[in-house]
Amino acid sequence: MRKPIRKLSALLLTGVLAAVSLSACGGNDGETGGKKAQTGSGSGKKTEILFWSPFSGSDGPFMKKLVDKYNSSQDAYKVNFVIQPNGEYYKQLDVALSTGKERPDLMIMHVDSVPTYQSKDQLQPVDELASQAGINPADFAEAPIKYSTIDGKLYSLPLDIHPVLMYYNKDLFEKAGITAPPTNRAEFEAAAEKLTDKSKGVYGYVVPTLWPQQFIFPSLVWQNGGELWNGTDVAYNSPEAVEMVEWMRGLIEKGISPSNVQQDGENTLFLQGKNAIQFNGPWMKSQYDEAGLNYGVAVMPQIGKAKQAIYAGSHGFVVPKAVTDSAKLAGIGDFLKYVAGNSLDWAESGQAVASKKVLDSAEFKAMPFQSTVSQSFEHVQFAPNVLNWGTVIEPVWGELSNALLGKKTAQQAMDDAVAKSRQAMK
Template sequence: MKKLKQLSAVTVGSLLILAACQEPEQQGGAGEDSDSEGNNGGEEVEEDMPGDVGDADIVLDFWNGFTGPDGDDIARIISDFNEEYEGEIAIRTQTMPWDNFYDQYRTVVANNEAPDIAIMHLDSIAGYAQNDTLTPLDELAADIGLEEDDFIEEVWQAGEYEGSRYAIPLDVHPLALYYNIDLLEEAGYSEPPETYDELVEMSLAVQDSSDAYGIAMPVYWPSNMIFFSSLVSHGGETVSDDGMTALYNSPEGEEALQKMVDLVYEHEVSPSDVQADGEVTLFRQGNSAFHINGIWMITGFEEQDGLNFGSAPMPQFGDEEGVWAGSHNFVLPKQQEEDPERQEAAMEFIRYVSENSIDWARAGQVPAAYSVLEREEFQELEHQYNISQQTFVFPPTSPYYGDTWGPTGPAVDEAMLGQLSPEEALDRAAREGEANAEDAAAAHN
C-alpha cells in the first residue's frame, strides 16, 4: 500500500468512517458553499467547450460548481483533454454556484436530462446514492484501471455507499493554519504553533509586540469545521454510523468548543463578535497573526499585496491528530437509458483529469491520486504541500449526516458570541439535528 509520510486519514472509533464534502460545510447544513473556495454566487453560467471540439464523435456534458478562479484551472485541463482526444471525445462544461447546483441536479435527473459527468462533494454522495440518482462505478472504474492503491486510501473508501462505489476522488481540501511571517518574527518566533498552548502563547506575544490580534476566530462559517477538528482532536465523535444520532454533545465536544470560546473570552487573543468574513479581512490587512481556514484560501492570500504569509497544519486543540477535510468527487448521474460508449468516454475523462491533476493542485487543492502527490512538482508547491502534511478526517458516510450535524453551525456561533454555554449549545443542536434526521428518514421511507 503506497503511503506518503503523515499523509493519511483516520477513523475515530467506528464513527468517522470517512466520506463527504458538500464542499466545506455550511452553517446550516453539511457542506461547503460557494464562498468556501472563493467562488462567486450568481446566475448559472454556461461555458463554451474549451479547445477545438467541433468534430468529436462523442460530446459529453460536465457539470460543476467551480465558478471562481478554480473554474479557469479546470477549463485548462479540459482544453488539454479536448486537444489530446480531438475528433474522439470532447467535454462541454456547465458551471453554476454550488448553492444552486444540487437543486438543479435533482431536477435534471428526474427529467431524464442529466449531464454525463458531474462533480459532487463527498458528504453529498450517500444521499444521492440512496435516492438512486448516481450510477454505480465499480465495474467502470475497474475496466479503466482505477483502483484503491492509486489514491489516498480513506478518500477512495469514502466514495462507497452500502457496498457499491459511486464516486472517484479528485482532491482533498482540509483546514489549515495561515500565519503572518512578519508578525511572528517581530514577536520572536520563526515557526508556527503546533498545539493549542503554543497558539495561545504566540498570540499573546504578538499582541505584546504589535497592535495586531493573535487570531480572529470566525463567528460564522467555517466555525463548525474548526469545531469538527477540535472535536476530533479531543477524541470526540460527530454522529453515529447511520447518521441518526448526535455524538458531538459529549464531554469531549464541550471541551472542544470551550477551547474555541476561550480564545476570545479567557485568553483574549481574538476579538469577539467577528462579522462574516471579518477574520479574513483582519488577516489580509496584517491585523491578525493567525487565521484558520481551508486550503482554498491560498490563491486569495497570494494575491494580497503586502501579505507575507506562511501555511501549516492546523494546531492540535487536543491530544489527538486530526483535521476536517472534504473532497470533490467525479460522479456519473443516473441516466434512464445507459449508453456504455458514453460511460466509457466519461471514465476516460475522469482518468485523464486524475492523472493530470497537478494543475488542479496549483489552484489550491491536495490531489487525491498518489501519482500526483508523489511528484516533485507537487512537493514544490509550498503551501499545498505544507497543508497536506496532516491527518485528514472526513465526515461519516451517511445520507443523514448533514441533518444531524448541520445545527452545530449556529450552535457554535452562539457559544462563540457568549450567548450559550458549550453544553447548552451542543445539547440544543443535538435535539434539532436528530429531529431533522428523523424527518428526513421518514420522508425517504
Template structure:
C-alpha cells in the first residue's frame, strides 16, 4: 500500500495517484506585477509576457513519457509559456505537495486522483475551480457525467478531469479455447460467467484467481458492492454502508469463487495477473492500465470486455486523474492565465494520453475517430455510465483500509464475509466520526 499524505489508499493509488495543482486561478487578482495577460479569450489563449510553469506529477511508469511528449509539444506551440514537468514516485510526491504549499514553493500545475480531492480541499492544499471551469467554458455536458460529478466537494469543484481508468475483465483466448469455450464471446452476466468457470474447472483450470490484496481485490469488491445495490457509505456520508446486504452479497460471491474451486487459495500479490500472462487462468478483473502490459507479453492471445453483471445492475470501480490548483502564497495573474491555457490544451489533446491506458474524460475526445482506433480503451469506455467513484468526503482514504482488510480476511477464508465486513464497518464508523471533528 502506498504512503499518502492525504490518507492511505489501495495499491492502485501507488501506481496512478498524483497530487498537485495549477496556479491559483480562482483567487482574486492579487500579486503578479507589471504586464498582465489578456483574459478576453476565456482562458483558451494567453497574450501576456513569457512565464515559466512548474508541473508536478507522479507518472513514473509508462505514462510518464506520454505526458512528457505532450508537454514538449505544448511548449513548442506556445512561445510565451514554458512548462517544466517534474515527476516523483507517488509516496515521495504526496509528501512534497503539502510541504511545498506551506513553504510557498508549490508548482503552478499538477494532477490529483479524484478520491484525494476532498481531503486536499479540506486541508487547504487545493483551491476551487468553478471560476476556471467557467473561464474555459467547461460544463457537465463536456465530460462523462460520473467523473464530472465526482470532482465536487461541498458544492464546489476542485478538479478538472483528464481521464478515467476503470476496472475491466481481461480474458485469455487460448485458455478459453482449451476448455471448449467461445474465445470471441466472453461472458457478460452472472449465469454465463458461472457456466464458464464450471467448464474451466472440468478441464482442471482455475478460471479466476481471486486476489485477497488491495490492488484488484478491493476494486473487485467495490464493483460488486455497487452491482448489488450497496455503497461504501450512506447517502449522507456519515456511516459505513459496505457491510449491508449489498456488501455481504458481493464478498460472499468472491469467497464462493474460492470455496467452489474456481480460484486457488492464498494467492500472492499480483499472482492473478501473472497467471493470466502465463496462460494459467482465463479471466482477470484488472484496470485499464494493464492494456499496455498485456499487449507487451509475447504470444499472449487476449481480449478485454466490460465487467460482467453479477449483481442486480451493471457497475464498475473507477478512478480518475484531475487537474487541480495548488494554493499559492503569492499568486501571479500571468501564471494563472497561462495555467488555464495549459490545462485546457492537455484536456483537448487527451487522446494521446489515452494511449497510456486511459479513457479521456472529455466527451469530444472520447467520441473522436482517433480514440475509436484504440480498440481496448474504446471497449472499456462503453462502461462509462456504469462507473462509480469513491465518495467525495474528506478523509475517505482513512476508511478504505478497513474494506481492504475485510476483503483480505474473507477471501483468505479467515472470517465469514458478514463478520469481516461488520468488524470493518465498526472501525470505519469511529474513523468517520473522528474525521468529522477533524475536517468539520
C-alpha cells in the first residue's frame, strides 16, 4: 500500500521525467473482454470511449492495431484512439482535465505521474471498474501495482514496464574474445577496456552526458546503496551517489569513453559500430533492427556495491475522476480486460508487458529480447514517491553533465544539484 505522499508547495505541475517511445498490439483468446451485447439503453448505438496516448513515435501504429482489433471483436463499444504529441502530452492533458474540453475517458499515464494527478483529485480509483470487468490486480507485475496504490486504492492498471537495459555489439564482443555480457563492475570494466581501440575510434562504453542518464544515474545510485530521496529530502550528494558519478567520469579519464559526448552521441556511435556497450531502454529495439545491427541485449550489470537495482518506467491506464457514465466505465473495463490478455503484438515491439498471463505464455517466452527485458522486473525501481518529482530532480541532469564533462568535481556538482532542488521545493 502506498502511504500519503509528501506535498511540495509552490511547484508547477510538470510532465514526466523521460519521454520514451513504446508500442502496442492486440488479439483475442476469447477470455479477455469483448461483448456482443447492446448498450444499456437498448438503442443499438455503440458507447464511444475517447482514449488518449502519447505514442507519437513508431509505437502509435501498434496501439492503434490493438484498438482496431478490440473494436472489431465486439459491437457494444467503440474506442476512439487519439495520439497526442509525446513532448506536449501532459500539457494537453492538463488543459483537458482542468477545462473539461475534449477530455479523454481513458488515458495512458507514466507510473511516476500517477501520484501527482491523484493528489490533484483528477483521477478515480479503478478498483471497482476492474472488479466488475473481472480484472484482478494480482494478475499484473507487482511493482507498478504497488506504486499506483495510494491510500489503499488502485489508480492505474499497468500496460508495461520498461527498464534500462544493456545493449552490446556482438561483432565487437566476438572480436575482443568476450563470450558473455558482463554482469558486475569487475566484468564490465574488464570488457570495456578490452573493447576499446582508440586507434580505430572504437570505445568500450560511451558515457552519455545527457539523456538517457535519467535512467542510468538512478540505477547506479540505488545499486551503490544510495537514494535519490531519503524520505524527507533529496539525497543525490551522498557518498554513494558521488562515487557513481566519479566512476563514470573515471571511464572518460581512462579513455574508455570519449570526453565530450553530445546529446545522442553515444547512440550515434553505437549505430556506427564504434560504441560497444550502451545502456538504454526497450524502445531502442526497432531503431537497431531497422539499422541491421548485430546486437545483443542483457540485464544491466550491477555496477554498485550494495544490490542489483534497475530504474524503470511504466505505462498504465488511468481514468479521469470526471468520467461517471456507467456505460463508458463498463466499456473501459471491457477494453482493459481485452488488453490484459491480448498484448503480444505490443511485446513484439520490444516491450515486456505487465500482464502475467502474457508474460507466462509460451509465445512471450519464445521472444528472446522481451524475455530478457522481463528478467529485470524483480529488480526495478520507479521514481521516488514525491509529488512533482520531475521538477525536483531536474537540476541533477545539468549538474551531472557538468561533472561528466569535467567542469566541476562530482561532489560540487551534486551539492549544487541538491541546493537547486531544495530551492525548487520552497
